[in-house]
Amino acid sequence: MFQLxxxxxxxxxxxxxxxxxxxxxxxxxxxxxxxKIPAPLLAKVLQRLARKxxxxxxxGINGGYVLAREASKISIVxxxxxxxxxxGMTPCERGSSCEQIERCSVRDPLMKLKVKVVRIxxxxxxxxxxxx
Amino acid sequence: MFQLxxxxxxxxxxxxxxxxxxxxxxxxxxxxxxxKIPAPLLAKVLQRLARKxxxxxxxGINGGYVLAREASKISIVxxxxxxxxxxGMTPCERGSSCEQIERCSVRDPLMKLKVKVVRIxxxxxxxxxxxx
Numbered sequence: 001m002f003q004l005x006x007x008x009x010x011x012x013x014x015x016x017x018x019x020x021x022x023x024x025x026x027x028x029x030x031x032x033x034x035x036k037i038p039a040p041l042l043a044k045v046l047q048r049l050a051r052k053x054x055x056x057x058x059x060g061i062n063g064g065y066v067l068a069r070e071a072s073k074i075s076i077v078x079x080x081x082x083x084x085x086x087x088g089m090t091p092c093e094r095g096s097s098c099e100q101i102e103r104c105s106v107r108d109p110l111m112k113l114k115v116k117v118v119r120i121x122x123x124x125x126x127x128x129x130x131x132x
Numbered sequence: 133m134f135q136l137x138x139x140x141x142x143x144x145x146x147x148x149x150x151x152x153x154x155x156x157x158x159x160x161x162x163x164x165x166x167x168k169i170p171a172p173l174l175a176k177v178l179q180r181l182a183r184k185x186x187x188x189x190x191x192g193i194n195g196g197y198v199l200a201r202e203a204s205k206i207s208i209v210x211x212x213x214x215x216x217x218x219x220g221m222t223p224c225e226r227g228s229s230c231e232q233i234e235r236c237s238v239r240d241p242l243m244k245l246k247v248k249v250v251r252i253x254x255x256x257x258x259x260x261x262x263x264x
Binding site: 003004005006009012013016017035036037076088089090091093094096098099100103104105106108109110112113116117120121124128129132 | 137208221223240248264
């Protein structure tokens with residue numbers, strides 16, 4: 001187990017699409033149809049990304065979503081955290097109760113590792129995703 | 133979501149303990165008691181690590197487990213994969229069905245990222261865990 005949620009995957013697909021179509025807004029329905037993503041689920045994901053400040057929702061006949069800032073300034077970590085909350089490698093970091101919170105011998109080294117992993121994901125932007 | 137399973141955490145704690153007590157074998161019960169890990173669960177984790185070739189089970193009155201090879205030659209990835217199977221960042225990599233397997237736009241870049249993440253985890257050994 002060490003994976004992105006399906007919602008985070010959908011979010012990345014949508015942001016990549018918006019980065020590649022930055023000349024106008026794109027509706028959730030268009031993206032859902034293009035990638036065969038269940039439309040109600042994608043709508044929720046995009047609303048969440050808008051609420052978290054990564055997307056802007058434009059109203060009107062040609063309404064839809066645009067990126068809230070340059071694709072190069074939105075990292076994969078931004079998207080993962082917007083959708084699933086802070087990245088934590090260990091159950092305790094994610095707020096799960098753990099009977100050995102007082103004496104755990106691996107938490108600190110694992111947190112240091114997590115910092116390295118987050119750096120890699122944070123160094124990768126939607127722009128790079130869109131170029132690949 | 134981006135976390136080790138609790139079983140993998142227990143496995144790391146146990147291997148670190150064995151690396152720090154490499155002058156003899158240690159029983160599952162001793163480790164469970166020291167770290168307040170539910171004993172039946174830890175027993176299963178250690179049996180699995182033995183089956184996967186990371187631990188050796190020694191029989192007898194002073195029986196217990198020892199590392200199957202030097203702690204510096206067992207990486208965090210070895211333990212994670214022994215317990216939870218191959219690391220996959222995306223649901224499809226973990227064998228989940230996905231309706232867009234044919235047209236997914238983020239799978240390849242995410243696989244490349246995963247290789248980098250696995251390299252970091254693979255570069256960290258139980259020996260380093262035991263020194264921290």
